[in-house]
Amino acid sequence: MQTSKITTTYALILGIIALVCAAVSTGVYLLTKGRIDQVVAQQQRDLLLEVVPQHYFDNDLLASCKTIKLADAPYLNKIYSAKKGQDLTAYALQATAPDGYSGNIVLLIGIQPDGKVLGVRTLEHKETPGLGDKIETRISNWIYSFNDKTFSLADENRWAVKKDGGDFDQFTGATITPRAVVNNVRQTAKWVITALNQQPQLIENFTQCKE
Numbered sequence: 001m002q003t004s005k006i007t008t009t010y011a012l013i014l015g016i017i018a019l020v021c022a023a024v025s026t027g028v029y030l031l032t033k034g035r036i037d038q039v040v041a042q043q044q045r046d047l048l049l050e051v052v053p054q055h056y057f058d059n060d061l062l063a064s065c066k067t068i069k070l071a072d073a074p075y076l077n078k079i080y081s082a083k084k085g086q087d088l089t090a091y092a093l094q095a096t097a098p099d100g101y102s103g104n105i106v107l108l109i110g111i112q113p114d115g116k117v118l119g120v121r122t123l124e125h126k127e128t129p130g131l132g133d134k135i136e137t138r139i140s141n142w143i144y145s146f147n148d149k150t151f152s153l154a155d156e157n158r159w160a161v162k163k164d165g166g167d168f169d170q171f172t173g174a175t176i177t178p179r180a181v182v183n184n185v186r187q188t189a190k191w192v193i194t195a196l197n198q199q200p201q202l203i204e205n206f207t208q209c210k211e
Contacts, residue, residue, distance in 0.1 A: 048080060048092050051110030051119035056089045057082035065209035068093075073191050075184060077106070078209060088200075090118060091192060097184035101176040102126040105135065109185055115151040115193040119144075120185055125177075132177035142169065142178070151189035159186035
């Protein structure tokens with residue numbers, strides 16, 4: 001009987017401790033969530049500014065985010081619309097190259113409706129350190145080679161690495177990674193100047209990004 005009472009007492013104490021810990025954790029989360037969300041949002045805005053400069057827009061570029069789900073363009077993930085007043089000036093698109101050396105390479109691409117690429121940044125990758133990671137700005141300037149280049153259907157064959165007859169350098173000992181990136185930027189630019197320019201209302205059918 002005494003043992004049963006002791007066990008019950010310890011169980012109650014442990015239960016109270018668990019409730020207190022849960023309450024403290026919840027309180028800390030609620031107190032810090034707003035600040036964390038602000039920091040994350042600012043980091044996203046800063047990244048968008050790297051591919052679509054501020055003078056291109058006066059709207060909330062981050063809030064314009066929409067999720068893309070298209071059977072004929074599965075490499076596209078998200079789209080942001082940059083506007084100056086009522087004029088659409090540029091897009092920022094998140095896209096995934098599935099054919100990197102070590103898997104998916106996620107990119108952020110800034111581009112004008114006429115096909116001029118404003119900038120490209122690598123968001124995620126698992127490429128080999130010292131070889132494929134040259135797609136990062138902290139490692140190499142290679143990704144800047146897309147800046148201010150205009151894609152057109154007439155010179156589409158130039159949007160490839162030099163080993164494939166195009167204009168873009170490959171890396172010494174690593175052709176697969178830059179090839180995947182160049183091909184993805186080309187596909188994305190082509191989608192913009194063909195499908196999107198011909199049917200700008202496509203964006204209205206996309207769903208708003210979740211926070």
